[in-house]
Amino acid sequence: MSALHDHTHCIADALTRAEALCAERGARLTALRRRVLELVWSSHRPRGAYAILEDLSQQDGKAAAPLTVYRALEFLVEQGLVHRIESLNAYVGCADPGAVHSGQFLVCEGCGDAAEIDDPRVGTAIDAAAAERGFRVQRPTVEVRGLCKSCQENPR
């Protein structure tokens, strides 16, 4: 993600789509869950559960328990509104909830952004490789570490 974009729009947009999707599915996007989703979306960088917890506690004044956040995250992941980045133990908002999720990410070592992509070639190649070995794919995970365009151009 470019450093220059109207991120407020990203957040608002994500929340709107989440509301719509949950309403459609009869899933309960409670105030807490909405709040956690908002905090996950506070950047395009994957955020740890405890970072979110801290935000939550600061805003409310009262300290929330880890489980509070983990449960909300679990719900959001189940609904496909948030993805977990395994290699970072962190969570990031889904760019396109509702669509099929192949769970592919370009994770920048420079700025920390995780760009979600859905490249059919990658998905196809994984399916083919698995099929040849008689392996039934349930959940592919692709997390590519490297440097995003902007960080290559502006190294630190």
Add this chain to the structure above:
Amino acid sequence: MSALHDHTHCIADALTRAEALCAERGARLTALRRRVLELVWSSHRPRGAYAILEDLSQQDGKAAAPLTVYRALEFLVEQGLVHRIESLNAYVGCADPGAVHSGQFLVCEGCGDAAEIDDPRVGTAIDAAAAERGFRVQRPTVEVRGLCKSCQENPR
């Protein structure tokens, strides 16, 4: 991996190759590191650092510290002798050390085995997808969850 194979051979083989590679590189495969490598290879299932630690402590009688194991694992991963499975927080022996590692795994939810593959189509697809977005790949991670052939045939 099939449940029926001469696993002793796998271990011996892995150790032999590790010795050779380290000698070639001037890397020091100490007794401890060799030991940890052996324990990682005790199955084709990824093993957690603390599981290895436990084995180590049991065999030696004296309790080793976590850092002992983590440092050995760090060395082994650096040398490409062991891979870390991010989605499991666990480590597994590398099937083909010395070769280029694309870090692709088929992780079975049934038996827990992690089969390392190196499918050029997957690597190529990732490279292409990244290149189109101006992303410079440093370390791709592919961890596919699913069911291996044997577990599909013999469900529990």
Add this chain to the structure above:
DNA sequence: GGACATGACGTTACTTTATAACATCGTGCC
């Protein structure tokens, strides 16, 4: 509208995974 079922949230305690900081040991090199 009240009893009930179900799911969401709170609380406490705990487990698992991982690292920091610093001391000591061991091996090779000159």
Add this chain to the structure above:
DNA sequence: GGCACGATGTTATAAAGTAACGTCATGTCC
């Protein structure tokens, strides 16, 4: 032999995640 450097030991602590159980809210059924 003494030095340098990397490997290992030790202690303490951080970070990430879960179990068990209780309470509260929401909606449903009669």
